Amino acid sequence: MTISQLSMCPIYRQKPYKPSMPSRPRCTKNTPKPNISPMPSALIACDKFKGSISAEQACAAIQRGLGADWDVDFCPIADGGEGFVAAMIAALRGSLHQAPCHDALGRFIFADYGLITTAGKSTVVMEMSAASGMWRLRDEERNPALASTFGTGEIMRHAIEKHQPEKIIIGIGGSATNDAGAGMAAALGVEFLDHAGHLLSPTPESLRQLARIGTSARMTLPEILAACDVDNPLCGKRGASAIYGPQKGASTEDVLWLDALLQRIAQLSNGNDHALTPGAGAAGGLGFGLLHFCDAQLIPGFEMVADAIDVRSRVKSADLVITGEGSLDAQSLSGKGPIGIAKLAQRAGKPCIAVAGHISAEVIDAAIFFDHCAISSLGHPLAVSMSRAAEFLEQLVRAKSDVWRKMIAL
Known part of the structure; x- marks a missing residue:
């Protein structure tokens, strides 16, 4: 019976079969270390895209865009509005x-x-x-x-x-x-x-x-x-x-x-x-x-929601933080959830990405986001952008995923 056949037997499934092998040489200074790249982690903490998709749907679209090789913490947020x-x-x-x-x-x-x-x-x-x-x-x-x-x-x-x-x-x-x-x-x-x-x-x-x-x-x-x-x-x-x-x-x-x-x-x-x-x-x-x-x-x-969902510790545990809502503009800077997330990321020394339907110059100039992408940049009419927001979010994030991964690996 071959080793592969043994491993299929129920008695051997209880403990992995380990054939005797010569002892592994110890690593020395001159021995190259194995190239193991840990899976990067991302906290996705989005609010709703008002009139289009919920916070949960926005987070899910971003998660799909990142792909399977990210360890994702799924965290829909809200401030005082819907959700x-x-x-x-x-x-x-x-x-x-x-x-x-x-x-x-x-x-x-x-x-x-x-x-x-x-x-x-x-x-x-x-x-x-x-x-x-x-x-x-x-x-x-x-x-x-x-x-x-x-x-x-x-x-x-x-x-x-x-x-x-x-x-x-x-x-x-x-x-x-x-x-x-x-x-x-x-x-x-x-x-x-x-x-x-x-x-x-x-x-x-x-x-x-x-x-x-x-x-x-x-x-x-x-x-x-x-x-x-x-x-x-x-x-x-x-x-x-x-x-x-x-x-x-x-x-x-x-x-x-x-x-x-x-x-x-x-x-x-x-x-x-x-x-x-x-x-x-x-x-x-x-x-x-x-x-x-x-x-x-x-x-x-x-602040109230952040305390309830323990978002501060979740920000600290992530390699990358992604947040957003339908429109990030001057009003957002007055206390909206995504700005709160960005400030928590800043304090924790974590890069924060803004993903939104539209991002105003005031928000970009505030320099609290490491990178940003907006559905409006795709050039579609507003009605189309709103009706297909989840699809476009996924598309934007997929195009940036590798860039963000390389960035946090530096």
Whole structure:
């Protein structure tokens, strides 16, 4: 029986067959070392490509592009926008629930939220975008004058009444609204009144008649933490209306009166100090509404997720870090997840690659990425780029994979 035949017998499968061989000579200074190239490791930590593919799909496309000869740590991330709940309940073994509520335009829907229980204490994790997000509206429906965060408040009320949580963590990003959180506050019992004392609908168009705000009927709330992905104040040139209003359908004239309205809400509620807080302008001013009407704390959304998924140690363990999202631009530099990943990589001395749909000159000039590649560089129309984003990501990464491998081997 030959050695190969012996190795196929069950009795020999238990221990590898080792025929007697002459002892191996010891390596000396003059003996060449075997050329063993360890498999390089990559941490793929991408956020969603908004309107195109999820964080998970983006990470998977990049992994396919790298190929099988990389040891990949698959790590979808989120800041305060879409994907925040999924990231948190996956990391902390929570459960998914639904709340009846209304979208930004007042249509009845069911929205997801998470529940995390640790040592007998419960925490509700939710996204304002689940109810009041732009993703729920068609392009032609975008109108911040008529949009409200009322549905966000409905989720909060439902979760409080059903679970009596010690804490609510709410991700604020991806909004279709510009109401300073008035809708959310109204769902929790805050009253917005005109000069005659009539209750107003909490939409910006209706709130143009606002004369008084009453908070005595607001329900009792648990501790609230708002995971915020930007540092904009409520009003002014960097405020919610000026920076994010046009994305939500606001005209130049709309931006002016919407900004004035948010200032009026802050003045009537004695919340001028909160209006200046970094992050007050997040989600159309919902940051302000949570601060002022709910006594919330604003915490960087990426930091919260990073702690939950232990991303710092995962960055340190990788040879290469790859991150990105749909658009890396000046707004990303204000606190978005991929920039947070890049800064962690810098501190750990790891090269970080940016992969995105589009990368602006401001991000490139910030010099926090070792290399970058963008779908926009392929020259396809935007609609094509968005519909085939996963395919193009894989293509871009495959073209660079060997370059990155050689780079980390140096």
